[in-house]
Structure formats: structure tokens, C-alpha cells
Amino acid sequence: MVTVPARQGLEAVDILRRADAPAVGPVLHDGACDTLGFLVPPGTADGWDMPGSACTQTSGRGLRIPAEPPVSGSGWLLPPDDGDPVTDPAVLREALGEAARLIEAADNRC
Template identity: 80%
Template sequence: MVETGMETTPLTSAGHAPTPEHSAPPLPGGACDLVTVPARQGLEAVDILRRGAYEAVGPVLHDDGCDTLGFLVPPGTAAGWDVPGSTCTETDGRGLSLNPEPPVQGSDWLLPPGEVDLATDPAVLRAALGEAARLIEAADNCQ
């Protein structure tokens, strides 16, 4: 937690307070972590993030089977990631390059680099994934 005057701001899982300018982008050379979620929840989260007050979503990958989405987040996020139903993997830049070609074989960009910020703020992503899970649960319970 970071205290700013009378307010207490929760730290992101990368260890810093979220800002409207988002988290630090991945390091040069592609160092970043990757949050992977089921496609349905991920697509809802992308919609939530893009409807927000500011553009809060970085590059997003989808697998060829459209089963999962992967959000690029700042390095260090994996160390504190604890969102049920998702995983966060450290990449340390191994094999990742943020160019038009997807960095993982068998995947493609849903939101390619260059069209969005370099990384999604982990705290903002965590909130969007939670909201997406609640929306999906509510929709499934209405049937």
C-alpha cells in the first residue's frame, strides 16, 4: 500500500501504485509477463478496459483455438499475481518481440503492439477480470 495524504492506494502486483498513465511498459527487448485467461472472460475484460476513462489495455494475444487470451503486463507482475482462473507467467523477454508477428507460435494478436499501450496495468486488469467474471456469472444465471 502507498499512502498519499489521507488516501491509501493499493500497490499493483508489480509493486507500484497504478496511475492513469498505466504501469511501466515492458523493458526494451520485450521483457514482460503474460496473464492468461479463458477467452470469454478475457474478451469481456478487453471490452471493460476499452470502455474505461482512459485507454488501459496493452497488447493482447489469442491462441489459434480461441480458448485463451494473453495480456502483456509489466515484468514482475507474476511474482504477486493471485487472480483465480488466470495464470501469470514470467517471460524475462525470452523469445518475445513486440513487432507485428505474434511472439508465441500458434497465437495471433487480438490487439497488436503499436495500436495500444505497451503493457496493461496489473491492478486495472485485475479489476476488469473481476468485473468480467461477475458479468459472465450473472449472464449464465439468467438462463
């Protein structure tokens, strides 16, 4: 799972949903809505190096996404469905980068 600050994550979700890119998979939010977690394929953590985010290492064995959020105190922003089970990490990286640039531009407006 790739975890990012909520503001950047929400922007990335919007970018992914508007793009002609593969669909965004399930997304978790923490109870305080401070962070979002994008479900990504097993092994993504090995090559994940995006500043401002974290990628949790998992074994990937028996990948099943439960209907109920797997993390206590969290909820689904985008629940699992019959579509894409996870978000493509390369597409997510691009969307998070674009989201960071949009946020920086908005914060630096005169």
C-alpha cells in the same frame, strides 16, 4: 503475460476499452481462440494470484514487442501500437473481476 479463458478476456477487453482507465496493451489469442493473453509489465507474476488465470514469469530484459505474435499458433486480438506497450496489472485485475461477475450473472439468469 496474464492468460485467461477467452470469454472472460473478451469481456475484460471491452471493459478496459470503455473505461476511463489507461489503455489496454497488446492482447494475444491462441489458435483455437480458447484463451487470451494480456501483455503485462515484467515482475507481475510475483504478485499475481487471480483464480482462473495464469501469469507467466519473464525476465523482462529488453522488452520489445514484435509485430508478429511471439507465440507459435497465436495471433493478435489487439496488436502492439505506439500507445501503451503493456496493460497495467491492477487495472487488468479489476477488469477481469468485473468480467467474471458479468459472466456469472449472465449464466445464472432465469
